Structures are given as structure tokens and as C-alpha cells.
Amino acid sequence: MGGVILYVLAVPAAVAGVVVALFLHEAAHSVPILLAGGCVHVSIGSDSGRTARLGPLTVTVGFDGVRKLLTYGYFEWEGTHSKRVRALSFAAGPAMTVLVVATLGAMVFRDGTGPLSVCLTAIFYSELVRAVATIVPRTYSGGAYDGLDSDGKQLLDLVRS
């Protein structure tokens, strides 16, 4: 019985883990901009919601459905025009997600079953999808990112410009 409850808890735990991983992705985008003296606004889940300000970093967390909470992260910046800094910023988000995938992969495939493993496996696959979706250069169509370019495409366009 207690085991079943733990498996049920693995679901919200995985949801929380994916949101944290999404935040890490956006936070990684922010680091080069912040280090270069710019300002960053990170949004998770929705563009409107609760907003907190910490010096040059503004974070908005909104709720517009579970699916969007798990997939929608956005960051805007101002105050830096350096091509190098922006290129680093575009690369840092997917790099962080790849790091999360590699770390989770190492944990998941080492020891097999149990609620924690189920939870970590779910986060692993979710972040694997995110890594591919953000690295492959393309313009998204449909969903919350309709019309926006992936991190990979923004990086390529910047490098070519």
C-alpha cells in the first residue's frame, strides 16, 4: 500500500522536476547576459503570473495549464548587444538541458526500478525531447512557441549574420 502511494507521488514529483529542469534551461540562457551586465526576464509556464525581481533578473511564473507549465519557458534580455554574449546565451540553455539529460541518464540506467527511478526516467525523457527540440534549428509551428525560432536556429542565424 505504502509502495503504491510512492508511485502515485512519482507523478507530481516528475512534474516538479521537469519545471525545475525548464527553469535551469532558462537560467543558463540568462547567465552570460547577466555576467555581461544586461537585464533578463525569464518566464515559466505563462507570460503572466507572479513576478519576482532580483536585481537585473526578473522571473515570472504563471500557470496556464499543466502542459504549458512543462513546456513553456521564455527569456528576454536587454542591455547587451555583444554578439559573443548572445551566442553564448543561446548555446547555454540547450547545453544545460543536455547536462541534465546526461546526469539523469547516468542515474536512471544505473539502478532500475522503484518510484524514484520512475520519476527520474520521466524527467529524463521529457528533457531529452526538450534538448532535441531546442537544439535542432527550426521555426516552431503550433503550440505555445508558434512562430518562434528554436535556440539552435537563433544561434545559427546570429553566427551567420
Ligand SMILES: [Zn+2]
Ligand atoms: Zn532555450
